[in-house]
Amino acid sequence: MGVARAYLPVMQRPFVHPAVEDVTLESVLYALADPTRLEIVKKIAGGTCALNCSSAAPADLPKSTQSHHFQVLREAGLIRSERRGTEVVNALRCAELEKRFPGVIASILKASEKTKKR
C-alpha cells in the first residue's frame, strides 16, 4: 500500500493563497505599484481565461524575475495560481477583491488603460 509521502516535490506543491479577509489594502497597492506587476495584472484582467506565467509577463522578462513577481501578486491576494502539468495558470481574484475593496481594482485598471495610450 502506498506510503503517504510527507514532502511533495517542490514543483508539485500546491500554491498557498491568502483568504480574502486576510488580504490587506496595503499589500494590494504594493503589488500594483510595480510597473511590471501592473502590466501583468492588466494582461490577466484583459483576457477571457486564465494565463500561464510566460504569456502574462512582458516578453523579455527573465524567468526568475517573473517567478518573483507572480509570487508577490499571489501573496498579496491579487491572483490565484494553479499548476496544470508543466505550467501555472493565473487568474485575477476579481469578484473577491471587489467585495473586499469595492472599486479599488476596477478604478485602477480603468485608469491604467487611459494612461497607457500616450
Add this chain to the structure above:
Amino acid sequence: MGVARAYLPVMQRPFVHPAVEDVTLESVLYALADPTRLEIVKKIAGGTCALNCSSAAPADLPKSTQSHHFQVLREAGLIRSERRGTEVVNALRCAELEKRFPGVIASILKASEKTKKR
C-alpha cells in the same frame, strides 16, 4: 537698490509640484503602497484644512523620515505643500486627482477606513 538674489536659501525655496497631467498612476500607487504614507494621506484627507508635516505624520516618526515621505507624496502629485513661516502645510490634491484617475483615490481611502478598524 536690492540686488536680485540668484539662489534662495534652501529652507525658503518653494516646493515644486508636478502638473496634474504629468502625474502617473504608478507613482500614485507607489506613494500609497507605503503604510506610513497611506496613514499620512488618510489624516490629511480626513481633516477639514491643510496640515503641517508633524501633525499629519504618525506621532513617533523621525523627522528625517517624515521629510522623505512628504517629498515622495509631493513628487507623486498626491499632495500640495506650501511654506508658512517655519512650517509646511499640506493638502491633498483631491479634485485634480479625481479628474485624472476617477475613483482611484476615493475608493482607496474608503477601503482603508473599513480595513483600519480591526
Add this chain to the structure above:
DNA sequence: TTCGGTAGTTCAAGACTTTCGAACTATTGA
C-alpha cells in the same frame, strides 16, 4: 535684539529589496 524652541532639511551609513544569471525540477510529446 538676542536667545531658546519649534519645524523641517540634508547627508551618509547600515539594513533591506530587487533583479537577474546559472543551475535546477517536473512534465510533455516525439
Add this chain to the structure above:
DNA sequence: TCAATAGTTCGAAAGTCTTGAACTACCGAA
C-alpha cells in the same frame, strides 16, 4: 528515453529605505 518547455531556487550585485546627527529658518519671549 530524450529534448524541449515551464517554472523554481539560490546568491551576488545594484538599488532603495530608514534613521541619527548636524544643519537652516522662523517665531515669540525676555
